[in-house]
């Protein structure tokens with residue numbers, strides 16, 4: 001796929017705050033102090049979020065956190081109640097800014113009688129320099145479906161078409177809202193490869209997903225959103241490092257009696273003789289295990305999974321015990 005020019009985000013010192021910040025001209029999109037309400041429900045609560053050119057940012061968080069609302073504001077589909085929304089330095093209402101972005105919404109509906117190739121023609125006609133249809137079909141594994149009416153496609157096939165269309169106009173950035181929901185493993189991996197190729201060519205990606213494996217495969221940076229606020233932000237390693245949870249794994253015929261509460265043990269996973277203790281106090285847990293005198297083997301202590309880290313971050317952000 002021919003791509004937009006790679007651009008290196010330049011970071012310059014900002015004397016007004018503690019750390020460096022990315023120059024505004026290097027931002028693909030930003031929300032600054034944005035609040036969005038639906039009636040009495042506050043979907044975004046004074047949120048700040050930036051997407052630098054050339055980066056892949058994943059928005060993660062539980063259902064109803066505000067991820068899709070953030071994307072829809074950036075696409076100009078909804079209006080913020082307060083704060084500033086910018087797309088390539090302009091208002092998302094500006095068609096010139098919107099033309100720089102390709103998007104796949106969560107819900108997709110195509111005219112049922114149109115063929116896949118015709119839908120691609122329709123969308124491509126909107127852009128001055130679209131990708132050749134054959135290339136788009138090939139990238140997203142849609143070649144054999146080009147002549148099929150969209151009404152007869154499976155859910156996963158429709159999803160692949162919806163994602164492909166985001167790339168039709170050679171966008172500077174794509175916003176993918178849960179792009180692989182309902183896709184099988186092979187289709188998901190094909191889509192990841194297509195996104196990787198786009199990023200390698202300098203493309204920018206904003207992604208929402210509930211598949212943490214997808215965030216791990218694609219994203220360079222993660223923003224965890226809960227209840228309309230960013231509760232954690234950083235690289236995958238940063239996010240994992242935010243929590244002290246560890247996975248203490250060993251094999252034993254029986255789990256020795258341990259004081260779970262005192263040892264910060266959040267969860268016990270068992271599979272045959274393999275036991276995993278997910279704990280906030282790994283050293284104390286290992287010590288207690290040894291002191292118990294019970295036989296065990298194959299001890300292994302690892303960092304928490306991304307999922308465990310996220311759950312822990314969300315719970316502590318809500319003031320719940322971790």
Ligand SMILES: Nc1ncnc2c1ncn2[C@@H]1O[C@H](COP(=O)(O)OP(=O)(O)OP(=O)(O)O)[C@@H](O)[C@H]1O
Pocket residue numbers: 038041042043061062063064065066067068069070
């Ligand atoms: N059109 C709407 N009218 C009223 N409330 C809405 C509307 N759209 C979203 N909401 C509410 O705003 C909050 C944020 O929703 P949003 O869809 O942005 O969350 P999300 O993080 O994308 O969730 P999910 O992971 O389930 O897709 C939720 O409480 C949701 O019920």
